[in-house]
Amino acid sequence: MEAREQLKEYLEANNLKLTPQREKILGVFLELPGPVSAEGLLAEVGGDENGISLSTLYRALGHMLRAGLARRIQLNSGTALYEAVDGCCCHLICERCGRRVAVSSPYLEGMQEVAARQEGFVLHRCRSQLVGLCPRCAAEAGKKN
Structure with missing residues (x-):
């Protein structure tokens, strides 16, 4: 639609x-x-x-x-911030600086579809967030430790 x-x-x-x-x-x-x-x-x-x-x-x-x-x-x-929803979406998110990187992965999308099907869901949209530290913040955190 x-x-x-x-x-x-x-x-x-x-x-x-x-x-x-x-x-x-x-x-x-x-x-x-x-x-x-x-x-x-x-x-x-x-x-x-x-x-x-x-x-x-x-x-x-x-x-x-x-x-x-x-x-x-x-x-x-x-x-x-606000963003448009367009089907399946996965982002890597830095918990320190807020940087977001959209990830396009047929593997991740397939896993989401399989998980939904196994539970009897008909998937319309999905959203995944992988939260951690971006390379720059990880390097800065490593220097402080």
Whole structure:
């Protein structure tokens, strides 16, 4: 199902409408190459010029999260980033600096599909996070020990 239709279906099920502002936010969000903060997304959509306030943007992000179109990434610094969900996704995450590296691995995707099938699940989306230290932070931690 196309993202616009997925959001529209979610909104209608919750007695809400796909407003021009929500549609603009979704369109711009899906075109971004990677994770973005709410403030960064607001700048990308043109903010006040398009009648979109930060609170409107946060509400739209909440709807996109609940509709399964976006995921929230909470960094240790307290900053939240948002990224589009596109099927199976796996990230290596540095617990010290917050660096994220997307990992594309048919092996990992196959394991997730097998695990779901073994439990009788029909897999629509999946998300895996492998948390540790990136090479730079690991090297810095090694120097301190």
